[in-house]
Amino acid sequence: MTTMSTLGEVRPEHDRPADGDRVLLHFLRSFPRPVIDVWTACTSRDRLRRWLGTVSGEEGDLTLLPLDGPVSGPLAVRVERCVAPRELAVRVDGRALELRLTQVGVVTTVELVRRHLGPTEAEAIGPRWQYLLDRLGAHLESRPLPRWADYPELAEEYR
Numbered sequence: 001m002t003t004m005s006t007l008g009e010v011r012p013e014h015d016r017p018a019d020g021d022r023v024l025l026h027f028l029r030s031f032p033r034p035v036i037d038v039w040t041a042c043t044s045r046d047r048l049r050r051w052l053g054t055v056s057g058e059e060g061d062l063t064l065l066p067l068d069g070p071v072s073g074p075l076a077v078r079v080e081r082c083v084a085p086r087e088l089a090v091r092v093d094g095r096a097l098e099l100r101l102t103q104v105g106v107v108t109t110v111e112l113v114r115r116h117l118g119p120t121e122a123e124a125i126g127p128r129w130q131y132l133l134d135r136l137g138a139h140l141e142s143r144p145l146p147r148w149a150d151y152p153e154l155a156e157e158y159r
Contacts, residue, residue, distance in 0.1 A: 069128065
């Protein structure tokens, strides 16, 4: 089995209605790499192809064809905000995703936030993003990429 990182957190969504049950997933990962290296791994088509999948399209309207994981078909990705090399806000198949990178010394921290989920969605989506962040880490550290088959059992941790 693959060595996995720490789990993400399920938090109440800050902009939910008082009687709503929307949550967000919050993940933090730190890598002993310069911010520009981590940014490039997350945004360069050549680097993405090595750990995430093939990206096509132009002008902020992209299509991602994942290499491995629970989603086999193409995903529509719309870039909403990009402040290189620190912030990226996108919609993946219409769902909000935020990526922030900060560097302190020689360590870059990646903060990933997946917003506007129902509680049951967090169970399915939490392991997916943990898996993808673990693949990013493996890519950055030149380790073998983890396999999706080792992650679905984590769903109950995101309840």
